[in-house]
Amino acid sequence: MGRKQEAVVHALLDREGRTYAAEAGIRLRDTPAPLYQLLVLSHLLSARIRADIAVAAARALFAAGLRDPRSMARADWQQRVDALGEGGYRRYDERTATQLGDEAELLLRDFKGDLRRLREAGDPGEGLRRFPGIGPAGADIFLREVQGVWPDVAPHLDGKALSGAERLGLPTAPGALARLVAPEDLPRLAAGLVRVSLDKKAADKVLAAAG
8 A cells, every 4th residue: 555545544534434333323243233223224324315314313213212123113103203203314204114114024024133144144235135225225335334243245345435435546446445454444444435425525635634
């Protein structure tokens, strides 16, 4: 890694390298509850809505006690709508409340509430897309964030992350890009790249900080 790339990566991690899971208060580990919370967050982030609103909605759901699939499935539709509204997630709240209930029921029925079983069953990306409301974008979000605890899916740097890399003058091949950081920092790198892909001002500030 050249000095310029090293400086850019350091500035990116320093300024924008907070994972979306961390923002939502999820202490991500390879255990059922945090993995489920990441699924919920990925679902919310994949809608055409600002990321900060999706994160706030996830926090509101978790604060309402809907932190595992059993609690989500047992909650009634209005409880889910109210929690989403509390987080400002109003544009899609009714449809999303239904999908979150269906998603939890599917996870309980087919995987006993444990996403590790989905990982063991085959391609995680394909498995994730079985859940209502989780399309390719939602699956990518989940895999970008989970690769720190599911190293077998790494490096997962999708088109949005690679667009951010291009904007910063970093390699756009996933393998070369992943080699710029330690494996445990891949989720932070991916999150930072996504942020600069969505916000040119953020990218400019990273480049200015890199010198």
